[in-house]
Amino acid sequence: MTITRLEIDAARIGVLCGGTSPERPGSLASGQAATQALTDAGLKAEMIDLAEVPVTDLAGQIDLALLALHGLGGEDGKIQGTLDTLGIPYTGSGVLASALGMYKPTFKTLLKAHGIDTPAWTVLGAAQSVASAVARVEQQISDWPIFFKPCSGGGSLVAGIAHDRADLESLLSAARSEPYEQYMVEEYIDGMPCTVGVLEIDGDLTTLPVLGVETQRDFYDYEAKHDLSQRTEHCPAPLPATQLQEMRATALNVHRLLGAHGVSRVDFMAGEGRTAVLEINTIPGLSVKGNLAAMSRAAGISYPEMVRHVLRTATTKPAYVP
Template sequence: MGWRLGCVIVVDSSVCGDSLAIAVLTGGMSAERDIAIASAVQVVEALRRRGQQVRVVDTAQGWLTPAQEKELLAQRVGIRHSGERALSHGIPSWLTLPENFFPDLWFLALHGGAGEDGRIQGLLEMTGIPYTGSGVLGSAMAMDKDVSKRLLRAAGVPTPDWLMAPVECEEIEGVLGWPVVVKPSKQGSTVGLSVVHTPEELPQALTLAFQHDDEVMVERFVPGRELTGPVLGSQALTVGEIVLQKGNIFDYEAKYQPGGAREIFPAELSPDQTGEVQRLSLLAHRTLKLQGYSRADFRLDAQGRLWCLEVNTLPGLTAMSLVPQAAAAQGISFDDLVDQICLQALSRASMTCIAPSKPV
């Protein structure tokens, strides 16, 4: 792909031409650090297969040497999370570019925390270099479940009723009923989430959720089928269904441990149901001002009603992730998916003219 930085940028239909310099941001200090690294493994391999020049940045450590990169990406075996939420103070050292490497693009293989809530995006805006995924505002709104649910409901996307802690059991019983879902308001991958069936279980669930966030949501539990609606650019991808092998919710272990769940693409739905999931996924994507790609998660209840649970701005790109499976179901390979994610970012830069001139 050939393009010149500045106010006139020409983006070809594919990013597989002239080699680009791409910095893959991963790791970080969120509870989803290990998932981010697992995504980076796949992304780095795909970009290098396309002939791109790739350097890896751990946002918790800085630019990695080839040896450090190999060691970090080898951690893809054994998904786990630390629950850490600490961030270093001051300007991150990785914003100082290494000698002889000026990125054409930042590729965000980050999940949760500062990597997905708009903070990293704000830093990247100041570099003037295009980056993948959504911008500052969309990232922040989607990560805050209370804010995003208010916006989705106003736009006509059904979402289960909710309350924000602190809340009394009497109010929960009167407004939501039991069971309820207790979860951090600004976390992903269902970290810190519990399904609470009785008032006696509530204190422990709140304590767990508050370990991961200073705001906690109590949401009406919707039994039913678990569906997911990925979006790439302005297109809704194949709708998928998650069939749980254990438990009654698609929690962290079900998502990332072998045998936790079975994903079906395409989901076994009527054409009308499929179309409605895709319509609502696109509506949610636009309502929250998202860019590049996203994934909306739904429950389909026994009455055939769809309920949007949340929208992910940087959905996983691991071997087991849902967006790559949805893309594959309609003939988009993983390498082509990564190409398209890059192309979305570069196309956006061509319209906003945010890219600086490369040093000559």
């Protein structure tokens, strides 16, 4: 089922958020802020926590879904496929791009095939022995330190830097009690964590100014993401104009390469002489203090306008998206 731009004003909009993903808190913040912005604009929006309402109950209850879900089960194509089956139009990417964006190893394979720089990596099972993990790292990654993270994670959860075998051992053992089954280690890139928002505005896919983060912490970790006093954001990032341009062009490329729709955020590590893509977020955080809102502001787009642009992506999707 499709919905036109005109029909949005009368539509019953469900802002889907929460659920049981490890990224539930961020998702609730996204959902609350987006619902508020839509109701303030006079639209019929309702915040729906998928931990309380099964998605299959939404058939006939809403005309349109604004997705504010992050992480496993929400950003990975599963909800998207269910909504497709139920005939409920939704914002952002379809099943394929969502799933590819969620699983970092396949996403990175795609980047590599297209000559886009991404840190070298290898995949580890949660139950992998330390000895075989170390052997893999030493074979496939040029040197320590390395960066450890879940293959399908987000929010910097269960991630960290390992300077040596002992660090990797403690990261692996902490990971065993987490809900992720696969982890990856990456070549460590020294530089500034940066992100670029991609947003469809009046039918045109545009990039927002690059946002760069400085933090005193070891990396842009969970604490730095959730506590403003632990980070300083710059938008645009204080980097050479050519590097900023390169990141914006690459973000657009990556969004298109994946077949993402309407909105995304591509994360980078920007070092001297190296600009490497880390990941794509097909449902970027939508909170008022989030990266997408900050980048939009720098482009002269207010928060309510940004939410409206995201909402419209539900009306511009091709009839069939795999």
